Amino acid sequence: MKVLRNYLTSLVLLVTAAPAVAESWVVESQDDWTAAKGAADNVELTDGFAKPKADNASFQSVVKTFSKKRKLRSVVFEQSPVWDNWEQIDDITPPGAGNAYVFLPVAPGDYYFFATRTWPQMEYPEGLTRQKRTKFRQEWKKNHPRGYHAWHSTDLKDWKLLGLVCPSSCMTTAEYADGKFYLYYDNPNDENPHLIVDDDLTDGVLGKEYGEVFSDPSHGSDAGVFRDDDGTFHMIYEDWSPINARENGWDSPLAGRVSSPDGIKGFKYGEHPPAVDHRTKATGKIGTFTHPAQKTSNNGKPFEYEIHEPSQNAYGDWTLIKVGRHYHLFGDYDSADHNKPMRMARFHTDDLDKEFQWSGEIGKGFHPDPSVGFAEGKFYVIIQRATDFVSPGPWVDGVEARAGVDKDGDGTIDEWTDWQRVKESYSQKPGFARIVDVAPARVDTDQLPAGKGFAFEFRTSRLNNGVQPIMDCVTLEFE
Numbered sequence: 001m002k003v004l005r006n007y008l009t010s011l012v013l014l015v016t017a018a019p020a021v022a023e024s025w026v027v028e029s030q031d032d033w034t035a036a037k038g039a040a041d042n043v044e045l046t047d048g049f050a051k052p053k054a055d056n057a058s059f060q061s062v063v064k065t066f067s068k069k070r071k072l073r074s075v076v077f078e079q080s081p082v083w084d085n086w087e088q089i090d091d092i093t094p095p096g097a098g099n100a101y102v103f104l105p106v107a108p109g110d111y112y113f114f115a116t117r118t119w120p121q122m123e124y125p126e127g128l129t130r131q132k133r134t135k136f137r138q139e140w141k142k143n144h145p146r147g148y149h150a151w152h153s154t155d156l157k158d159w160k161l162l163g164l165v166c167p168s169s170c171m172t173t174a175e176y177a178d179g180k181f182y183l184y185y186d187n188p189n190d191e192n193p194h195l196i197v198d199d200d201l202t203d204g205v206l207g208k209e210y211g212e213v214f215s216d217p218s219h220g221s222d223a224g225v226f227r228d229d230d231g232t233f234h235m236i237y238e239d240w241s242p243i244n245a246r247e248n249g250w251d252s253p254l255a256g257r258v259s260s261p262d263g264i265k266g267f268k269y270g271e272h273p274p275a276v277d278h279r280t281k282a283t284g285k286i287g288t289f290t291h292p293a294q295k296t297s298n299n300g301k302p303f304e305y306e307i308h309e310p311s312q313n314a315y316g317d318w319t320l321i322k323v324g325r326h327y328h329l330f331g332d333y334d335s336a337d338h339n340k341p342m343r344m345a346r347f348h349t350d351d352l353d354k355e356f357q358w359s360g361e362i363g364k365g366f367h368p369d370p371s372v373g374f375a376e377g378k379f380y381v382i383i384q385r386a387t388d389f390v391s392p393g394p395w396v397d398g399v400e401a402r403a404g405v406d407k408d409g410d411g412t413i414d415e416w417t418d419w420q421r422v423k424e425s426y427s428q429k430p431g432f433a434r435i436v437d438v439a440p441a442r443v444d445t446d447q448l449p450a451g452k453g454f455a456f457e458f459r460t461s462r463l464n465n466g467v468q469p470i471m472d473c474v475t476l477e478f479e
Contacts (some may be wrong), residue, residue, distance in 0.1 A: 019042065025064050025454070028473040036474075038062040038455065047082055048288040058459040063406050063413060064476070065453040072454050072478040073253070075403045075443040077422055080470040081326045081348045082359045083394045088467060091386045094151045099384045100317075102148075103371040104174045104181070106433050111375050112201070113151040113382075114183070116169055119144045133184065147171075150201045156376055162201050168194070173225045173319065173371075175263060176433040181205070182233075182263045186221045188209070188293035190250060193221050193235065195264060213260070214267035219291065219303050220245055220252055224318035224331075225263070226434050233263035234352060236275045236317040236329065242282070242308050246289040249334030249342055249367070251316035253278040253308075257352065276315060276347060276356050277328065280308045311336035315345050317369045321379070322387030323394055323426065324438035329356050330370045330381055344368040344383070362389060374428055374436045395424035395441060396469040398461040403443045406453025413455050417448055422458075454478075 026034045033045045041058035043050050050059055093101060099115030105111045122140050124133055148166035150160040168185040172193065175182040183196040193214045198207025214223075220240030227233050239254040244252070255276035260266040288302035315336040321328050326348055333345035343364040347356035362366045362368075368383040381389040404413035422441040429435040443456070454476060460469045 023066075023070070023478045025476040025478075026473065027061070027475075036061045047374070048472070052460050052462065052468045052470070054464040055457070056418065058293050058457065059471070060457040061405075061455045061474075063411050063453040063455045065406065065409055065411065066478075069450045069452055071450045072403060072405065072445045072448055074475075075401070075445060075456050076475045076477075077399065077401060077441045077443075077458065077471060078475075079395055079441075080472050080474040081350070081394065081452075082470070083328055083346060083348065083391070084360060085360055085394065085463075086381070086389045086391045088363065088387050089318075089390050090388075091286075092156050092380065092388055093382060094153075094161070096161070097151070100171070100369050101371050101382050101384055102171060102174045103373040103380065103382045104176060104433055104447050105373040105375040105428065106176050107430070108135070108375075108428060109154045111153045111156060111167050111325045111373075112174075112181070114148050114165065114171060114174060114403050115151075116147065117144075117149050142259070148183070149154070154205070156380075163204055165198060165201050165206065166196055167206065172223050172317075175225050175227050177227055177263065178431075181207070182225065184213075184223065184225055184235075186223075187212070187296050190245075190291070191219050191221050191240075191293060191297050192216055193223050193237070193267075197264075198323075210264055213264055214258060215269065216256075216270060217241075218256075219293075219297065220250070220316070222250070222317045224329075225321050226320040226322070227263070227432060228322065228352075229429070229432070229435060231261070233260045234320075235267055236318045236320060238318070239274070240303065240305060242279050242306050243312055243314060244287055244289045244305060245303075245314070246291065248312070248314040249316070249332060251314035251332050251334045253312040253314055255315065255318065255331075255356075273353065274355060275352075280310055280312050283307045292397055319370050319372045319381075320434065321372045321374065322435045323379075324424075324436070325350050326394070327352060327356070328359070328372070328394075330368075331371050332368055332370075341365040342367050344370055344381070344389075351441055373434070374426065377426070379426075379436075393424060396463065396467050397423055398463055399423065399441070399458055399469045399471075400460075401443050401456065401458040403445050403448060404455045404457070405448050405451035406455075407451040409451060409452030411453060413453070414451070415448065416457075417443060417445060420444060421460075437449045 039060045042054035101112040147170040150162040150165045171185040195210040218239040220238035223237035225438040239256045255277040257272045258267040285307040329347040344362040346359035349356045378393045404416040424438040
């Protein structure tokens with residue numbers, strides 16, 4: 001009996017000590033926003049978003065009431081995952097870099113950059129014999145090696161050349177994990193990603209060569225590799241099976257995704273749904289096109305593809321970054337309308353098992369071959385031209401908000417917080433090169449008393465570059 005009494009006493013203590021379940025008011029869907037609307041000025045509620053229609057706009061919610069008093073713990077705002085907040089800037093890449101850049105910010109103040117080098121044209125000194133010319137040429141090539149070189153910077157301003165790290169001139173992407181650099185390159189060009197893993201880019205010795213890590217039967221690689229929170233490496237690549245890539249910027253409407261637990265083994269064609277699929281209607285007819293690599297990769301035969309109609313947009317040269325819970329994908333954009341010049345495409349998703357959604361485009365009139373990264377508190381997309389792009393982050397500034405409490409439950413707000421500027425802030429996730437953590441945009445409600453009803457209000461201002469803050473979700477949590 002004593003044992004039973006002690007058990008029952010412990011059970012009562014556990015029950016009475018259990019914390020109260022926190023309640024939330026989430027405004028996210030189209031129905032949520034419609035039901036939450038109390039008053040709005042120059043705001044359109046559409047597709048589950050609150051979109052400003054003028055330079056200045058505001059939204060005030062209804063009062064959410066409860067039968068018992070409670071404390072408002074937090075009010076968090078989230079904006080649309082469509083990342084429009086980009087501006088063109090002067091080139092930040094090191095002098096002497098060639099093309100098809102790869103940017104890899106390993107940690108704050110620890111930034112790496114990979115590219116071919118621009119060498120001067122070899123010129124023989126006058127009066128050399130044939131034998132001496134041969135020796136001179138060999139020595140010149142030794143001192144001017146082809147392939148990808150590495151640079152390092154602590155501030156994106158001063159770059160130190162580290163030397164040759166990949167003998168191929170077709171490096172496509174890089175990742176970092178546990179003190180090691182994963183350098184991926186196509187061999188031959190546009191096909192079959194290969195890998196070098198190097199734990200020291202400064203010793204002048206090439207890293208360990210793993211050879212081919214992914215066999216791509218579609219012949220179109222130009223892959224971007226990304227290491228997620230769980231350590232899995234994801235590779236997004238061009239799949240040329242539905243298009244004449246030669247006539248479409250060597251890009252494709254179809255992007256495949258494969259994954260590996262260690263970045264070395266396990267990449268298997270067709271293991272995941274496509275990352276991007278903008279194919280038009282398949283005709284069932286097979287076409288061919290030629291590629292310089294077909295002599296070594298396809299027994300000298302032209303590449304085959306399935307003809308689709310009408311003409312298709314094509315994308316490629318992929319690069320990826322994760323910000324909070326959203327994945328953002330950037331790449332070349334070669335329009336189906338060949339009268340339009342090439343530009344850069346943007347996509348987003350919150351689940352890699354779902355297809356990336358179209359976000360928009362950036363610039364025009366250039367072949368971007370982009371590489372994205374977070375450094376010095378900002379996001380950069382580096383492209384192979386004399387300009388790059390920068391963004392403070394997906395959050396669009398120009399938002400003020402406040403929260404109010406109805407103390408007695410009569411449906412009227414009795415006390416508001418002060419208006420507060422709210423915005424997200426960003427920091428690189430330790431140990432990950434391409435993941436950025438997000439501190440949410442929230443209203444400080446510490447001084448607000450308990451009550452039976454609550455409301456929120458926000459107002460927005462258009463940025464000078466024309467970008468508007470589009471609200472996606474507001475979450476109020478109560479104690």
